[in-house]
Amino acid sequence: MAEGQDIPAWIALFTGLYALAAAVGELRSPGSWAAMLEGFEKSEALRFLTGIVVLALGAAIYLVNPYDPADWLAIVITVMGGGMVLEGVVILAFGRPFLHLASAMMGAVNRVWALFAAAIGLALVCAAVLRF
Numbered sequence: 001m002a003e004g005q006d007i008p009a010w011i012a013l014f015t016g017l018y019a020l021a022a023a024v025g026e027l028r029s030p031g032s033w034a035a036m037l038e039g040f041e042k043s044e045a046l047r048f049l050t051g052i053v054v055l056a057l058g059a060a061i062y063l064v065n066p067y068d069p070a071d072w073l074a075i076v077i078t079v080m081g082g083g084m085v086l087e088g089v090v091i092l093a094f095g096r097p098f099l100h101l102a103s104a105m106m107g108a109v110n111r112v113w114a115l116f117a118a119a120i121g122l123a124l125v126c127a128a129v130l131r132f
Helices: 004-028 032-042 044-064 072-106 110-131
Strands: none
Touching (some): 004 032, 004 044, 004 072, 032 072, 072 110
């Protein structure tokens, strides 16, 4: 079991690996994120399930992460968990308009978003590894 001070690093590591894998997937198959968002917009059940999962994961991260005002990584992870809770609530309450906005923001620059996700993922993995 992870020690309390290691929990933000473990969360950062796994979130970073997720972001890197998702970015590589989009770069290998351009347009997959846009297709996914289009599918979310069309399916009520998928939007509901996504909202529940994002809310639950965000709540778990927020509640498990030991908040320490002197630890910048703990603050980042706490804010990330809270943001995920908010995102889950917004998807449940305003699913179609919210996902339509996300689709419009992605537009034709999926590669830029994928590179941004890869950079965030790499930064999180590095922060975690340097913490251990």
